[in-house]
Amino acid sequence: xxxxxxxxxxxxxxxxxxxxxxxxxxxxxxxxxxxxxxxxxxxxxxxxxxxxxxxxxxxxxxxxxxxxxxxxxxxxxxxxxxxxxxxxxxxxxxxxxxxxxxxxxxxxxxxxxxxxxxxxxxxxxxxxxxxxxxxxxxxxxxxxxxxxxxxxxxxxxxxxxxxxxxxxxxxxxxxxxxxxxxxxxxxxxxxxxxxxxxxxxxxxxxxxxxxxxxxxxxxxxxxxxxxxxxxxxxxxxxxxxxxxxxxxxxxxxxxxxxxxxxxxxxxxxxxxxxxxxxxxxxxxxxxxxxxxxxxxxxxxxxxxxxxxxxxxxxxxxxxxxxxxxxxxxxxxxxxxxxxxxxxxxxxxxxxxxxxxxxxxxxxxxxxxxxxxxx
Numbered sequence: 001x002x003x004x005x006x007x008x009x010x011x012x013x014x015x016x017x018x019x020x021x022x023x024x025x026x027x028x029x030x031x032x033x034x035x036x037x038x039x040x041x042x043x044x045x046x047x048x049x050x051x052x053x054x055x056x057x058x059x060x061x062x063x064x065x066x067x068x069x070x071x072x073x074x075x076x077x078x079x080x081x082x083x084x085x086x087x088x089x090x091x092x093x094x095x096x097x098x099x100x101x102x103x104x105x106x107x108x109x110x111x112x113x114x115x116x117x118x119x120x121x122x123x124x125x126x127x128x129x130x131x132x133x134x135x136x137x138x139x140x141x142x143x144x145x146x147x148x149x150x151x152x153x154x155x156x157x158x159x160x161x162x163x164x165x166x167x168x169x170x171x172x173x174x175x176x177x178x179x180x181x182x183x184x185x186x187x188x189x190x191x192x193x194x195x196x197x198x199x200x201x202x203x204x205x206x207x208x209x210x211x212x213x214x215x216x217x218x219x220x221x222x223x224x225x226x227x228x229x230x231x232x233x234x235x236x237x238x239x240x241x242x243x244x245x246x247x248x249x250x251x252x253x254x255x256x257x258x259x260x261x262x263x264x265x266x267x268x269x270x271x272x273x274x275x276x277x278x279x280x281x282x283x284x285x286x287x288x289x290x291x292x293x294x295x296x297x298x299x300x301x302x303x304x305x306x307x308x309x310x311x312x313x314x315x316x317x318x319x320x321x322x323x324x325x326x327x328x329x330x331x332x333x334x335x336x337x338x339x340x341x342x343x344x345x346x347x348x349x350x351x352x353x354x355x356x357x358x359x360x361x362x363x364x365x366x367x368x369x370x371x372x373x374x
Contacts, residue, residue: 007023007024007025008023008024008028008139009021009022009023009024009139010022010023010024010113010114010115010137010138010139011115011137011138011139011144012035012057012084012086012115012118012123012135012136012137013135013136013137013138013144013147013148014035014126014133014134014135015133015134015135015148015151016126016130016133017148018126019144020086020115020118020119020122020123021117022115022116022117022118023115023116023117024113024114024115024139025090025104025107025108025114025115025116026085026104026106026107026108026112026113026114027107027108027110027111027112027113027114028113028139028140029111029113029138029139029140030113030136030137030138030139030140030142030147031057031083031084031112031113031136031137031138032083032134032135032136032150032151032153032154033055033056033057033082033083033084033134033135033136033137033154033156034055034056034057034132034133034134034135034154034156034296035056035057035059035084035086035123035127035132035133035134035135036053036056036057036058036059036127036132036271036272036274036296037058037059037060037061037120037123037124037127037271037274038058038059038060038061038274038275038294039061039062039274039275039276039277040060040062040275040276040277040292040342040343041062041276042062042068042342043074043276043341043342043343044060044065044066044103045070045071045074045075046074046075046076046186046188046341046342047060047082047294047342048080048081048082048085048106048112049075049076049077049078049079049080049081050076050077050081050186050224050294051076051077051081051163051184051185051186051224051225051226052081052184052186052224052225052226052252052253052294052295053081053082053226053294054081054082054156054159054162054163054184054226054227055081055083055154055156055159055226055227056082056083056156056226057082057083057084057085057086057135057137058082058084058085058086058274059086059087059118059120059123059124059127060085060086060087060088060120061120061121061124063087063088063089063120064087064088064089064090064091065087065088065089065090065091065103066087066090066091066092066094066102066103066104067091067094067095067096068094068095068096068098068099069094069095069096069099069100069101069102069103070099070100070101070102070103070105070106071096071098071099071100072098072100073098074341074342075187076186076187076188076341077163077185077186077187079110080106080107080110080112081163081226082112083112083113083137083154084112084113084114084115084135084137085107085112085113085114085115086114086115086118086120086123086137087114087115087116087118087120088116088117088118088119088120089116089117090103090104090114090116091103092104113137113138113139115137127271128270128271131270131271132270132271132272132296134151134152134154134155135151135154136150136151136153136154156226156227158231159184159225159226159227159231160183160184160205160225160226160227160231160232160235160253161205161206163183163184163225163226164182164183164184164185164204164205164206164225165182165185165202165203165204166204167204168201168202168203168204168207169201169202170199170200170201170202171190171194171199171200171202172199172200173193173194173197173198173199173200174197174199175196175197175198175199175355176197176198176199176218176219176355176358176359176362177198177199177200177201177215177216177217177218177219178193178198178199178200178201178217178218178219178220178221178358179200179201179203179212179215179217179219179220179221180193180200180201180202180203180220180221180223181203181204181205181207181212181220181221181222181223181235181254182202182203182204182205182223182225183205183222183223183224183225183232183235183253183254183257184205184223184224184225184226184253185202185223185224185225186223186224186337186339186341187341188337188339188340188341189221189223189224189251189339190202191339192338192339192348192351193221193351195351196351196352196355198355201215201217203215205225205232205235206234207238208238208241209238209241209242209245212238212242213242213245213246217246218246218247218358218361218362219246219247219248219249219354219357219358220242220246220247220248220249221248221249221250221251221254221354222239222248222249222250222251222253222254222255222257222258222333223251223252223253223254224251224252224253224254224294224337225252225253225254226253227253228266228268228297229253229256229257229260229266229297230260230266232253232257235257236257236260236261237261239257239258239260239261240261243261243262243326243329243331244329246330247330247331247354247357247358247361248330248331248332248333249331249332249333249350249353249354249357250331250332250333250334251333251334251336251337251338251339252293252294252295252334252335252336252337253295254333255299255323255324255333255334255335256295256297256298256299256335258324258331258333259299259303259304259307259309259321259324259333262307262308262309262324262326262331263303263306263307263308264299264300264303264304264307264309264324265299265300265303266297266298266299266300267297267298267300268296268297269295269296269297269298269320271296272294272295272296272297273293273294273295273315273320273335273336274293274294274295275292275293276290276291276292276293276340276342276343276344277290277344278290278291278292278293278315278317278336279291279315279316279317280313280314280315280316280322280323280334280336280347281313281314281316282312282313282323283311283312283313283314284312284369288316289344289346289347290344290346291322291336291337291338291340291343291344291346291347292336292337292340292341292342292343292344293335293336293337294337295335298320298321298335299321299324299335300321301319301320301321304321304324308326308327308328308329309324309325309326309327310324310325310326310327310369311323311324312324312325312332312369313334313335315335320335321335322334322335322336323335325368325369326368326369327368327369328368329368330357330360330361330366330368332353332357332369334347334350338350338351339351
């Protein structure tokens with residue numbers, strides 16, 4: 001069966017048995033992954049290229065996607081990492097002065113299957129009620145029952161090792177030297193450090209504490225990344241060795257790994273936070289920021305009491321942990337994205353806070369975070 005412009009019929013099949021039929025665009029074939037949703041109205045190019053989406057089929061809740069096409073500037077890594085892309089409607093004739101190609105051409109070029117014509121409101125409600133689940137997006141005629149039997153193919157294995165850099169590279173600057181550990185880094189994090197003059201050394205996720213400290217850094221940045229933080233035990237052990245030896249700032253997965261290294265626990269969320277409109281309260285100042293987020297796991301708030309970590313930020317929608325700081329050592333982290341690509345820039349000042357921390361440690365004037373306002 002074919003649709004207009006010779007586009008194939010496509011199906012999105014959830015492990016619950018729910019089936020959505022639509023029109024395929026981009027590549028053809030079958031792709032298995034975890035189906036999630038993002039509530040952003042813009043930023044689909046940054047979402048496609050965010051390594052944190054490795055192994056996932058992303059649903060956009062905004063109904064029209066692709067209207068400004070694809071350009072060479074709004075990418076967060078060298079290529080897309082999603083396994084599938086689900087939209088209500090995609091724009092066939094985009095218009096923007098920076099565009100170099102259409103969304104459809106981009107997906108086809110990178111062998112990503114898209115499906116349009118889906119009732120994304122119904123799909124989002126299904127994910128919210130049943131939780132993120134495995135799914136398959138297909139343009140084939142394979143029977144639904146057979147595809148349901150193969151849902152295990154959507155399991156995400158060695159996610160961090162699949163997206164991290166394989167080599168060390170440097171982006172020089174005249175300021176503090178920062179080793180940026182790439183667990184699946186968005187390039188916006190690197191730009192945030194470079195904007196503040198930092199001399200940045202990007203290293204693989206598998207780097208040891210000895211290798212990281214051999215660069216004589218003033219600070220260590222822990223990047224975002226995909227998957228379950230408990231699946232990266234080697235990173236946790238490295239952080240245990242780094243704590244107290246160098247200032248640390250963690251973002252997203254880096255935040256979760258820091259928590260694990262300090263003895264806290266993490267757990268999987270029902271459907272996660274993915275979008276650019278999450279309100280977060282800073283308990284130290286009372287300030288509320290609107291933040292960009294992309295995560296399916298979180299730090300267990302109940303586990304913080306037995307650690308030397310202080311809760312510093314909370315999500316105002318559901319009360320989940322959004323930020324922590326060590327009570328004695330120069331280390332802090334946030335669950336959201338201060339580099340905000342895509343999203344608001346409210347929290348961009350956290351990069352400045354990291355620079356101030358490195359400076360205070362250098363000058364011997366560092367004062368640990370001891371209390372917050374609640």
